[in-house]
Amino acid sequence: MSRPSDHIDSKPVVDADAKIVNPNLGVVGWLRWFWRQLTSMRTALLLLLLLAIAAVPGSLVPQRSSDPNGVSQYFVDHKDTAPILDKFQMFDVYSSAWFSAIYLLLFISLIGCVLPRTKHHIEALRAAPPVTPANLVRLPAYAQLTVSGKSAEEVLEAARSVLKADRYRVARYDRAAGGKGKLKSAAAITVSAERGYMRESGNLIFHFALVGVLIAVGFGGGFGFAGQRAIYEGQAFTNSLIAFDSFNPGRFFDPVTLPPYTIKLDKFTAVYEEQNTNAIGQPVDYTADVTTQIKGEKPQKQTIKVNEPLRIAGTDVYLLGNGYAPTVTIRDPQGNVIFTDSVEFLPQDKNLTSLGVIKLPDGLSEQLGLIGFLYPTVSTGHSGASFSMYPDLIDPQLAFDVYSGDLGLDNGVPRSVFALDTKDMTKLAGRNSPLEAIELKPGETADLPNGLGTVTFDGVKRFVSLDIHRDPTQGWVLVFALTALAGLLISLFIPRRRMWVSVTENSDGSVTAECAGLARGDDPTLEGAVTTLKDKLERALGLTRD
């Protein structure tokens, strides 16, 4: 941060020199030396630039926090370098030891700089403006006028009220005649004025607010949580730990604090572009109609959209994804239902060709695994392969590859519901197998291979994936960020300056008033301000008309 112009940056250096002479610097001495180095402007600047550089690698290498799949892929693509990069925390740059060290040092440096400045500023706020310099002509902005028919006191009083009206803090200093020869100066009565104390206030507010942002961000991560859950139309989700598909609690998160409520997806509507020939099939709108119920309260109909999250019981619910969940029923050869459910299929392309897996560990004579492809609007390419040509459900078709063998579910290793490990399985139907893949339109039933039973495609529901978050301090982060912005505006655009008016009596009985100004910090309007002061003074004395 920029120091006030009367702050002496060099002083510590002199002290340090003095101590070099003395070999017994001692622990305290060294600490003091280190502290002065850390809180010096130059160190702060270097840390700031270092922080900018340190942030770069996180944009070049995928990060676990924002792109975990990218990191896995990176490990596959760069087998040799990935572990080395990982050692340097390159996949967790923003929580890494070295990145944290830089910003923590920066903030310590900042606090070490801001605290003494706050003390200095509070003292300045209480103090009167400084004594008027003897030679005003030397100041960067200067103007003078000579008046006859007014006494010096009248002129000074006019200057005082003009400055007061411009919200200057004013003090009067009188000076007796003095000096000799060229340096001889006449007796003068003067006012000294200063304004723009808010500039430094704004500067300090900005820096304190940044500390506030850092603390709020730090705490927010600790007490909050983020969880994901996919639900299909008609399905309800209860806000409890076991109901989440994935859950990331903060360090201090307590599951008891999860507010009890349910969200049921009534209907999900996706609108796709139909008119614009350049964008056929591009999504235009996603709307999830839900019924929410907080425990002990009445159910409520609500909607969630991409830019309109649902705020419920202190948590925020976001619509982050959607897809199709075909409803499939599987019967054994006797016609007993052994499986019926809507299964979430993951979208694979922009026309929502979707991929899903059904695992049948029990109920049939052997374990079966089905890999399903849903084409919302099916079409056949030159090679005979099916694909989807439009994301909406105009002519849906479901195709299954069938595998038999060990699903690998019995040995206790956790398995993804979206993937089928076919290593220990035999392909019964699908490409490069004895039978063609099973193809079904809604309502159709087909036989499974080898007389294992039947599979029915009952219809398609839509599903949404919801992100449920709580960040108890994000409001505070916003408040501090906006405070910082306000402080920044004040500190950069309110000019701080000192003004002086010195009035002397001339030998012919007329009176000369000298106006001068000195900027503290960048002030492009200083010269204009001095001219304006002179003009206002003339007007106040009745020398010019308004």
Next chain:
Amino acid sequence: MTDTLSQYSVLSLYSAMAVYAIAFVLFTLDLARGASQDSAPVGEAKTVTVVPERRKLARIAMSLTVIGWLLQLAATVMRGLAASRVPWANMYEFAMTGTLIITGVFLLVNLKWDMKFLGSFVTGLVLLLLGLAATRYYVEIVPLPPALQSYWLVIHVFVATLATGFFALGFALSLMQLLQTKRENSVAANEKTRLGFLTRLPDSVQLENYAYRLIIIGFVLWTFTLIAGAIWAEKAWGRYWGWDTKEVWTFIIWTIYAGYIHARSTRGWRGSRSAWLAMIGFAAVMFNFTVVNIFFKGLHAYSGL
């Protein structure tokens, strides 16, 4: 209707580019003419009065820039009308609106201070960006994906672009400042210099002050962009900050310019060093707009660029 309007938009944009091209040539000639003058001593640079006929070129160039700007404004407005939304939702439109704003800021600043000497830089940069956008990144009008349907698109992106306009001029002034310092040093050492064309420009201290004043405006706007972006990210993506590549670079740029502002009041960093920071800052802005948008993976990448 939509097609006709967007075609007129393209036509109007190409006309604007043609006019900018002429303005660029004239601005450059005006600068080059300064070179034929003898290098004046440093102290006089501030007060050198310019021979009126010499500045005729710059005045014509300035008028052309205004005409080009109006044509580009028409092009941008028509693009927006044709799409029934703000005309900044893909690379082509960013470039169009962004350069419109850069030129707009240039014209605006010229109402206050005479900065015609930056005309070459501004028209040159604008031409380069527009040329790239129109030939490489032109896309037909498509509707906004749900993630972009928010009033924050209007606020966040517009303010970011406005900040870019101020940073661009800050960059140019800092570059001029460095060259001017070099020339002033040569003059002081009685050496020959090929930078004579800078004689008529303000001295390096004055250039630095101009740069600082424009950059602090850009910095405030950038701070706002960052906050507005965080608010929008919270609504659309469920978190206000996630170190997405674009967020990272927004942060980097903010930090560099914060460094610049501090450098101005650090002993040994005022002058040339802080000018370098201002230039690195703008290089990062351009990197963020081009390389990060096109080659980096992240949430800010939307279809069709």
